[in-house]
Amino acid sequence: MRIVQKYGGSSVADLERLGQVAERIAGFAREGHELAVVVSAMGNTTNELLALARETTSAPDRRELDMLISVGERISMALLAMKLKEMGVDARSLTGSQSGIITDEAHADARVVEVRPARVDDLLSQGKVVIVAGFQGVSRTREVTTLGRGGSDTTAVVLAAALKADYCEICSDVDGVWSADPRVVPTAARIDELSLAEGLALARGGAKVLFEDALRYARDQGVTLRATATTGPGAGTRLVAGSQARSGAVAVTADTQLLAIDVGEADEHAMVEALADSGARLRRRVGSVLHVDLRNAHSGVALPRGATALGPIGVVTAVGTALGESPTLQLQASQALGDIALLARGASGDAAWWQVPIDRIDEATCAIHDAIVPTTE
Ligand code: ASP
Ligand code: MG
Numbered sequence: 432m433r434i435v436q437k438y439g440g441s442s443v444a445d446l447e448r449l450g451q452v453a454e455r456i457a458g459f460a461r462e463g464h465e466l467a468v469v470v471s472a473m474g475n476t477t478n479e480l481l482a483l484a485r486e487t488t489s490a491p492d493r494r495e496l497d498m499l500i501s502v503g504e505r506i507s508m509a510l511l512a513m514k515l516k517e518m519g520v521d522a523r524s525l526t527g528s529q530s531g532i533i534t535d536e537a538h539a540d541a542r543v544v545e546v547r548p549a550r551v552d553d554l555l556s557q558g559k560v561v562i563v564a565g566f567q568g569v570s571r572t573r574e575v576t577t578l579g580r581g582g583s584d585t586t587a588v589v590l591a592a593a594l595k596a597d598y599c600e601i602c603s604d605v606d607g608v609w610s611a612d613p614r615v616v617p618t619a620a621r622i623d624e625l626s627l628a629e630g631l632a633l634a635r636g637g638a639k640v641l642f643e644d645a646l647r648y649a650r651d652q653g654v655t656l657r658a659t660a661t662t663g664p665g666a667g668t669r670l671v672a673g674s675q676a677r678s679g680a681v682a683v684t685a686d687t688q689l690l691a692i693d694v695g696e697a698d699e700h701a702m703v704e705a706l707a708d709s710g711a712r713l714r715r716r717v718g719s720v721l722h723v724d725l726r727n728a729h730s731g732v733a734l735p736r737g738a739t740a741l742g743p744i745g746v747v748t749a750v751g752t753a754l755g756e757s758p759t760l761q762l763q764a765s766q767a768l769g770d771i772a773l774l775a776r777g778a779s780g781d782a783a784w785w786q787v788p789i790d791r792i793d794e795a796t797c798a799i800h801d802a803i804v805p806t807t808e
Contacts, residue, residue: 432597433555434459437469437565437587439603442661443507444474451662453514455602456560460520465555467594469565469587470511472503477566477580481729490730493538493710497567497577500539501527504564504583512562523554524562527575531593532568532586534576540710540727541576542644543568543585546593555594563590579710579727581642588645592652599649600657601641606665607658608633608640610682611800615793618800620807622681624669627656629681629750632782635714636748637686637724646670679760680751680783683800685792689714691744692721696737705735714746715784717775722746722786744774745789747796748782749803755779760803767802771795 436456443449459466472480480500484491508524515522531547554561565583570576578585584601591599608630611619625633627650634643641658649656649670659667675681690711694702702721706713710727722744725732734740754760755778765773765785771794775786787795 433465433594435467435469435587435591435594435596435599437583437599437601438471438661439583439601440471440474440476441604442602443470443511446510449473449507449510449514453511453518453520455661456515457518457520460560467551467555467561467563467590467596468511469563469583469590470504470507471565471583473507476503476506484729493730494574496729497538497575501564501567501575501577504566508562508564515560515562520560521558522560522562524564525551526564527567527586528569530561530563530590532589534568534570534578536570536572536574536576537707537710538574539577539729540579540712541568541570543578543589543648546589548590548593551590552594579642579644581639582644584642584645585648588649588652588654588656591654592648596654598655598657600659602659602661603640604661605640605658606660606663607668608638608670608682610804611684611796615685616683616797616800618806621666622668623666624671624675625681626675626752627670627672628674629752629781630656630670632748632750632780633682633684636684636750636782636784637688637746638682638684641670674752677751677753679805680749680754680764680803682751683747683749683796683804685796686724686746686748687743687789687792688724688726689744689746690723690725691741692723692734693739693741694719694721694737695739697735698737701735702738705733709733715777717777743789744786745792745795746784746786747792747799748784749799750782752781754781754783764799764803767798768795769798771798
């Protein structure tokens with residue numbers, strides 16, 4: 432089989448873990464599979480590089496930022512290839528650019544526009560294990576770009592599609608996708624199978640298990656994904672095309688990295704442009720208030736005149752096929768909030784959301800989870 436695997440930052444956090452990943456890869460290679468492996472930066476490397484930039488200047492230039500933060504994944508790719516060679520596995524590392532990942536020009540949050548997999552394809556046909564630096568590509572003007580935080584997932588999915596891989600495996604320290612973060616919700620359970628659309632709605636709601644762009648791409652290209660643990664016997668989660676029949680919600684997630692902005696008298700066009708320029712993502716609009724995801728706005732957002740930042744907010748999102756069209760389930764969840772103030776709510780497609788006071792977000796997540804996610808026996 433032809434397989435694309437991706438190993439997250441915690442799976443390659445130190446040389447010992449990198450060695451375990453190399454063993455796992457060698458196992459697949461020995462079974463005769465063709466293997467392209469995408470790696471994230473080791474542990475906290477990306478955060479450390481971003482911190483260095485912020486110590487240097489309060490508003491780092493986004494092109495230079497990409498030159499800096501793309502380095503993390505190159506460290507992992509080279510070390511992993513060295514380790515594999517030492518173990519007798521014929522491995523070769525490639526940067527995103529060398530792997531043919533072509534993106535738009537949006538530094539720090541670029542979209543993949545084309546993949547030219549010829550070089551990876553050739554190396555695979557020669558029996559080599561190809562190690563690709565995740566999270567990065569090259570623009571048509573030959574600038575190094577990065578794909579947004581969590582973007583190594585995107586690298587894996589776009590390569591899987593371009594290489595016509597049998598499946599794409601996303602390996603991390605968590606065994607698959609859970610119905611909620613088990614550190615927050617004690618009753619959370621692992622999900623066996625999830626539709627790619629549900630996975631996307633979950634990622635858009637702030638779940639960190641898989642990156643939203645990767646899921647959107649997988650859904651559009653019909654790439655089958657498996658989310659599994661790097662070590663241990665876990666069964667993981669299959670993410671598949673098509674929709675799943677559900678009697679309730681399948682998962683609940685919380686987002687506390689959103690900023691509320693009142694558009695006020697500001698020019699609508701200037702507002703949208705300011706968000707796009709900064710790498711911020713617009714989640715939704717509620718009346719005159721925007722909910723904006725700032726994860727990739729490393730230099731802040733310059734708001735147009737008339738707009739006001741209202742501050743960080745907390746939003747709980749529940750996901751399940753057609754949940755957005757089930758007022759009964761939504762009401763059940765709202766009622767479960769009890770004395771937690773409901774500041775705003777809404778629903779569409781496979782998702783429904785509730786804005787609650789940010790200091791009660793964990794309680795709200797538990798309440799909504801236990802109200803509308805059926806327990807699996
Ligand atoms: N290293 C990058 C990040 O921390 C990309 C990734 O891990 O997927 O966001
Ligand atoms: Mg990730």
